[in-house]
Structure formats: structure tokens, C-alpha cells
Amino acid sequence: MSVKLTEEMLAALPDARGHFGAFGGRFVSETLMDSLMTLEQEYMRLKKDPEFQAAFDKDLADYVGRPSPLYFAERLTRETGGAQIWLKREDLNHTGAHKVNNTIGQALLASFLGKTRIIAETGAGQHGVATATVCARLGLECHVFMGADDVQRQSLNVYRMKLLGAQVHSVESGSRTLKDAMNDAMRDWVTNVDDTFYIIGTVAGPHPYPLLVRDFQSVIGRETRRQSLEKTGKLPDALVACVGGGSNAIGMFYPFLTDESVQLYGVEAGGHGIDTGEHAAPLCAGRPGVLHGNRTYLMEDDNGQIASTHSVSAGLDYPGVGPEHSWLKDIGRGNYVSVTDDEALEAFRMLTLVEGIMPALESAHAVAYAVKLAAKMDKDQMVVINISGRGDKDIHTVAQLDGIEL
Amino acid sequence: MSRIEGVLQTLKGQGRKALIPFITAGDPHPDETVGLMHTMVDAGVDIIELGVPFSDPMADGPVIQLACERALKQGTSLRRVLAMVSEFRKTNDTTPVVLMGYLNPIEAMGYEAFADAAVNAGVDGILTVDLPPEEADDIAPLFSHRGLDPIFLLAPTTTDERIRAIAGHSSGYVYYVSFKGVTGAAKINVDEVAEKVAHIHELTALPVGVGFGIRDAETAAAVGRVSDGVIVGSVLVDTIARNQADIDALKRALTDLLNPMREALDGLAS
Known part of the structure; x- marks a missing residue:
């Protein structure tokens, strides 16, 4: 069964609480709720701001x-x-890789929000590299969390991130891959929520991340x-x-x-x-x-x-x-x-x-x-x-x- | 009146503060958890928070992460945790038990099935770390209609508007997370906690338990002075980790940790 989608239907998604039908939402511990709500409000405002969009388009053209x-x-x-x-x-x-489209957008958001410290999770290292890259360009402190197994199999990207000035944190817990990197990034975020912007690399995570990453990509x-x-x-x-x-x-x-x-x-x-x-x-x-x-x-x-x-x-x-x-x-x-x-x-x-x-x-x-x-x-x-x-x-x-x- | 409300009201009448330990169920082994619960009751605790282990405990620091890994390795599941509560209830029907964990194991079991099983097992409250009230519209009523207290977190970042809304969804008590961070970090600032808890008391009549960062009698007393109860987790879980090979030594170590906290809290009453 396939539903015929219309522009009106798409415009209504995700809903106010970040749901795409039965999916999405915002399932995080209370400490992060305020930051996520602020991020959502700011993003909704900037999405319609010609200055923000022009800055994004210019970076995509001249830098990417x-x-x-x-x-x-x-x-x-x-x-x-x-x-x-x-x-x-x-x-x-x-x-x-495509990852940089999103890191450009989120780094711009971070700048507009006045955050000076950036964290990211990475699997293959492409999102980590793309994050470290925009941080180098904007002079932002950058911490990348990466599963210990991925650090092993993607050593080239690990070194690239280090050359770009990022700190790479090897995550030894759990299955030592992307999901564990994301766990540790969340833990860092909840600890440093005042000055830190979390650049999530994919269309997952709590609302509004699936929305804004999709928009940037x-x-x-x-x-x-x-x-x-x-x-x-x-x-x-x-x-x-x-x-x-x-x-x-x-x-x-x-x-x-x-x-x-x-x-x-x-x-x-x-x-x-x-x-x-x-x-x-x-x-x-x-x-x-x-x-x-x-x-x-x-x-x-x-x-x-x-x-x-x-x-x-x-x-x-x-x-x-x-x-x-x-x-x-x-x-x-x-x-x-x-x-x-x-x-x-x-x-x-x-x-x-x-x-x-x-x-x-x-x-x-x-x-x-x-x-x-x-x-x-x-x-x-x-x-x-x-x-x-x-x-x-x-x-x-x-x-x-x-x-x-x- | 729920068992949790009853206990907290009695304590309040006595001018005493609740001592609320957290341990991860199934750590070091599912067969030992009920014994540890009884040991803690003997050491004078008022309510037990029993952690349901999860593979991806995002709000927890390394101590509780490792406890989850040990418990899962020993075959602990949500169903098995409920069986532990049933076993505990055979000889104790006064100490409230709150299950604390993450949403996905409950979602996998099915909300109604879980709520029924929790009531049957003798569980009193449910605290789901990654379930803010915004997502709990359908879930929390399944708990409250069965007499289970839905307990939600408040954080230093929670706005007044949210404090009111969250308290409106809660019963039993609200759990104030004392600092921005994961469990087990040592960065509690008692003055900040005192200020915030006093403010929460202005916004809700519910008792306020404070957790994160309480590791000894001194911090317990300092936080107990300004709240209705203190929640002690990582220091107990760490004690379990260090004594997992010798259960008798472990029980003595837990008692040695909890006794001074109890005394310090009761010292506040006099």
C-alpha cells in the first residue's frame, strides 16, 4: 500500500513534537530538553531567515x-x-562525502546560538572529518566520539581529524561502534550542555535533529x-x-x-x-x-x-x-x-x-x-x-x- | 494512597528524610539482587530504586554502564527483574520499589503487559529516564490507573513552566537531578541544589528526592537538609563491583555505607 503524498502533508511533518507518524519524537533525559527546545525554536526561526539561508548557500557553493x-x-x-x-x-x-552539507549547516546554527564547543559522533569517520573541518574553519573547539573498533578500521580518518585540530575520543564501551559513540556524545552533551553544540551526523536523534539534518541534506x-x-x-x-x-x-x-x-x-x-x-x-x-x-x-x-x-x-x-x-x-x-x-x-x-x-x-x-x-x-x-x-x-x-x- | 506516598508521609510526620538507594538489578547476579534489597532494608533505607539494565544507558556514567553490562551478561531481563520484585515481596510488603531504567525494554514487552506485570509483582513506581512527559501521554496513564506512581526527572535546566507540567504528570515524588551530567560524576554543588529544590517546593506539593553526586553521609546530610529524600546510586553500584566475588563481604560493605547515611539523615531531625 502506498499513500499519495502532497506538499501539504509533508509541510505538516514532523509534527510539533517531532513525530513522523508513529516515529521520531524526543526521548531524552530531562537535562537536555531545554536545549533541544531552544534549538528547535532557533532553527525554525533561522529556517525562514534569508540571511541564514544565504550564508548556508554561499558556504555550499564556495567551500563545499x-x-x-x-x-x-x-x-x-x-x-x-x-x-x-x-x-x-x-x-x-x-x-x-555528503556529510559536510550538514556540518556546514549545523556549525552555522551553533554560531548563531553562540556555542563555542562542538561535539560529534562518527562511524566511518566521514562525519567526524566533516565536523572537524568546519570547526577548523570557524575556530571552534571540536571533540569527536568514535567507537574503538571504528578507530581501528578507519585510522586514516582518525589522523585526518587530528590534523584538523579535533580531539578524537575512542569509545571502549558496549559494542565499540557508532551507537556507543553516540551514547558517549550524548553523555558529554548532558555534562557540557551550556556551551556545547552537538552536531549529529545523521537524520536520527531527538527532534529537531532528524528535521534539520534532512533540511541541510x-x-x-x-x-x-x-x-x-x-x-x-x-x-x-x-x-x-x-x-x-x-x-x-x-x-x-x-x-x-x-x-x-x-x-x-x-x-x-x-x-x-x-x-x-x-x-x-x-x-x-x-x-x-x-x-x-x-x-x-x-x-x-x-x-x-x-x-x-x-x-x-x-x-x-x-x-x-x-x-x-x-x-x-x-x-x-x-x-x-x-x-x-x-x-x-x-x-x-x-x-x-x-x-x-x-x-x-x-x-x-x-x-x-x-x-x-x-x-x-x-x-x-x-x-x-x-x-x-x-x-x-x-x-x-x-x-x-x-x-x-x- | 500508594505505598510510596504512605512512606513519604510517615517520614514527613516524623521530620525525617527518605534514604533511597539505587542498585542495578541482576548485578552481580540475578540470584543475589533480592538478598541485597533485604540487606539495604535492614540498613534502614526507605524506598528502593531498582535499575533495569539496558544495553545503551545514555544517562549513566561508567559505573552504572558496567553494572548494566554485568547484569545483562548474567541474563537479566525486564521480566526477570519483575520476578525479583515478586520474590522480594514474599517477605517485605512495606518497602516501596521503584523500577528505574530506559524505555525500550518496556516498549518491547508492551506497555499494558508491563504495567499489569509490574502491579502483580508488587512494583510501586516507574521512572523512565528517556521518557519526558511530552512523550508519556499514552503511557503514564497506564501506570497511574493501576496505582503505579509515574516518577519523572527534573533537572537544573528545567524551566518553571516545565516543572509545573512535569509535577502534574508525576505522583509519589519527583526526582531532582542535582547537576548537569551523567550518574557517578562528582560535581554536586549543595548551595545550588538547595536553591533549586526550594524553588521546586514552591511550584509543587510533591516530595522532592535528589539524586546524582551523593556518595557519603556528609553529602547525604547536606542534601537531606534541603530536600525530602536523597537517592544514592553510583557509590553503591561501585561497591557491588568491587565486592562481587564475595556476597557476604558485599552485604557488609553496603551496610557500612548506608548506616552512616541513615544516621546522618536522622541527625537532621533532632
Whole structure:
């Protein structure tokens, strides 16, 4: 069942308490409520403030290098033998991923709110790097929380953050990945709430984060829509993006939600396979629950304890997902699927060899699914893949799997 | 009148302050929790807050995080915690028990099923750290209709408007978090607490318990002087961690910690 969405319906979401249907909300301890309410009020005001929007647009153009190209992957299309495959090149942004769109926006917000200390969580390190980058530029103190396992497998990004002047806190608790980094960032925030702004990297967390991160990332979809019309005279038939927390996907999908003809595919991390239980695909194999300030699909056990996740890609290794995706799944507007580690690695190699574009392992999940999808579609149809980040950071992981010591 | 209200009213009549310990259920082992609860009652506590372990305790510092990990490793679940309360009630039907934890284990069990099971087990109050009243519209009434007291947190950052609204959703007592931070941090400022609690007393008739940062008789007395009760958590949980191998030694250590707090609080009455 799919609901026809209208602009009016979208304008009413999230509601005043941050709900997208049954999902979202604000589930945090009392100490943070006042800050979240202030942030919400200020953001709602600045959202309509031409000065704030102009500053944001200027940074996206001059500092990030937007618009990012919409590129026709001609050889990949030929090899696939189906629909035309186009790539939205978020990997070409400054710092090499879509994450910077959001950190630019939130750092501007922090400045408007007079906060001088920034904290962030990171999985693959891309959000940490993007946060450290904007902090370096604005002269803000920056602390990045990162699971100890991720510090190991993303050592290049750890060093990048340090070069950018950030302090990287290795989180040893719990499963030592992204969810634990987020726990510790929340703990830091509650302790330093007066002077600290928490730049959340994805469309999860308590209201208003899913809203404001989606707004900042929606530049991806707006550009894609315009570029698609300019280059092909029509809208794409399908959009494909990877989903961990889901910020690159919602940024791509949101400006197309009312375009019924455009199919939306969010690709979760299937890890070793959904049936093994070792994956990070809450929309495909989880159920609704409450974590990190919002109600959303989660990977959990029967007792409501959050499950350990697995993905070859650190950025997708998260047991929850943005609440707006949970809503899109339940109303039938979004299609949520998964691909395994092996399929993603194969796609990583294929895109590198066939197009000379090395995608992040996260984005490689989207590539893997899109190629399967395009093969079944007509040659006059069009699929856009969001290449959310570049793969340089993953070379160590891929080499290790190849048994090569760098 | 609920068991919690009864106990707090009696104490008030006596001019005494409530001593409210927090321990994580199932730590160091689910079989030991009920024994530890009885030990604490023997040491003179008035209400017990029993922590329901959660995999991602975002509001807690390292001491309680580790307690959650130990308890979960030993197979502690919300259902098992309820069974512990039932067991405790076999020999004690006077000491109120408040379950304190995070929302997701309750959501996973189902709110009505949990509320029924909690009443049957003899639970008196529910404190869910990550459930502000704004999200509790459907949930809190399920508790109050069954006679369970919904207990909410107040923080140094809580505005007057919210204090009134939160108190309106609460019964039993309200839990004032003494500082901005996680459990177990040592940064309590008694003067600030005194000022804020006095202000909370102007806005609600509910008793005010103060937690976070109370670690010995001295801080207990200082906070007891300005509130209706003191909640002691991390120092007890840390004691459990250090004595987990020897349960008799652990019980003595808990008693040695709680006795001076009780005396110090009762010293305020005279």
C-alpha cells in the first residue's frame, strides 16, 4: 500500500513534537530538553531567515564546491544492459562525502546560538572529518566520539581529524561502534550542555535533529531534480541510496517524495546476510523501538536490548535508522532493501574499474543494488545512485580483505 | 494512597528524610539482587530504586554502564527483574520499589503487559529516564490507573513552566537531578541544589528526592537538609563491583555505607 503524498502533508511533518507518524519524537533525559527546545525554536526561526539561508548557500557553493555533478555512467550502463545509470557525485564534495552539507549547516546554527564547543559522533569517520573541518574553519573547539573498533578500521580518518585540530575520543564501551559513540556524545552533551553544540551526523536523534539534518541534506535531491530535468528533460525513474542512519538517502529522496513516478530505494547493510542475523538492516529485519532520542525501527532482542550489528562498512554499522525512513517504509513510499558485504565489495571494485570512480563502501551498497535494479529496467529509463562518499578511506579495509598489508 | 506516598508521609510526620538507594538489578547476579534489597532494608533505607539494565544507558556514567553490562551478561531481563520484585515481596510488603531504567525494554514487552506485570509483582513506581512527559501521554496513564506512581526527572535546566507540567504528570515524588551530567560524576554543588529544590517546593506539593553526586553521609546530610529524600546510586553500584566475588563481604560493605547515611539523615531531625 502506498499513500499519495502532497506538499501539504509533508509541510505538516514532523509534527510539533517531532513525530513522523508513529516515529521520531524526543526521548531524552530531562537535562537536555531545554536545549533541544531552544534549538528547535532557533532553527525554525533561522529556517525562514534569508540571511541564514544565504550564508548556508554561499558556504555550499564556495567551500563545499556545490553543485555536485550528476554524471552519466555510460560504461556501467552499457555493461549492465538496462536502464541508464547516473551518479550523483557527493564524493566530489570538500572532505569527500555528503556529510559536510550538514556540518556546514549545523556549525552555522551553533554560531548563531553562540556555542563555542562542538561535539560529534562518527562511524566511518566521514562525519567526524566533516565536523572537524568546519570547526577548523570557524575556530571552534571540536571533540569527536568514535567507537574503538571504528578507530581501528578507519585510522586514516582518525589522523585526518587530528590534523584538523579535533580531539578524537575512542569509545571502549558496549559494542565499540557508532551507537556507543553516540551514547558517549550524548553523555558529554548532558555534562557540557551550556556551551556545547552537538552536531549529529545523521537524520536520527531527538527532534529537531532528524528535521534539520534532512533540511541541510536536501540540497542533494534538489540539485538532482534540477540536473535531471536539464540533462534528460525528465525526472529519474528510480533513486538509490545507502541507508545507515539515512542522511544521504533522505537528502536525495525528500525533494522527490511527491513525485509518484519516482521510485525510492534505500539500501541497508546486509552484512553476512539477513538470515545470519549479522547485519545492520533494521528496516529490513528489525522492529520499532526507542533509542538515541527517537522511536524508529531498531535491531534489538526480544527483551528490548539493542543488538550488535555487523557491516563491512563502518558508516552503516548502526542498529537504528532515521525516523522519517521508518515512516516512509510504513506508508509504502520508500522501498528498503539490503545487500551483503560481499555484494558491496564487488560493486566497489566494479565502479572503480568500469568508471574510475572509487565509492565509499557505504555508497557501494547503493551501487550493488542499483546495478541489479537497472538490469531489470528498460533502456529508456533512468536510475540515479547517490555516491555519498569517496572510497579512499576504505582502501585499508579492502586491502586487508585481499590479504595485502599496506 | 500508594505505598510510596504512605512512606513519604510517615517520614514527613516524623521530620525525617527518605534514604533511597539505587542498585542495578541482576548485578552481580540475578540470584543475589533480592538478598541485597533485604540487606539495604535492614540498613534502614526507605524506598528502593531498582535499575533495569539496558544495553545503551545514555544517562549513566561508567559505573552504572558496567553494572548494566554485568547484569545483562548474567541474563537479566525486564521480566526477570519483575520476578525479583515478586520474590522480594514474599517477605517485605512495606518497602516501596521503584523500577528505574530506559524505555525500550518496556516498549518491547508492551506497555499494558508491563504495567499489569509490574502491579502483580508488587512494583510501586516507574521512572523512565528517556521518557519526558511530552512523550508519556499514552503511557503514564497506564501506570497511574493501576496505582503505579509515574516518577519523572527534573533537572537544573528545567524551566518553571516545565516543572509545573512535569509535577502534574508525576505522583509519589519527583526526582531532582542535582547537576548537569551523567550518574557517578562528582560535581554536586549543595548551595545550588538547595536553591533549586526550594524553588521546586514552591511550584509543587510533591516530595522532592535528589539524586546524582551523593556518595557519603556528609553529602547525604547536606542534601537531606534541603530536600525530602536523597537517592544514592553510583557509590553503591561501585561497591557491588568491587565486592562481587564475595556476597557476604558485599552485604557488609553496603551496610557500612548506608548506616552512616541513615544516621546522618536522622541527625537532621533532632
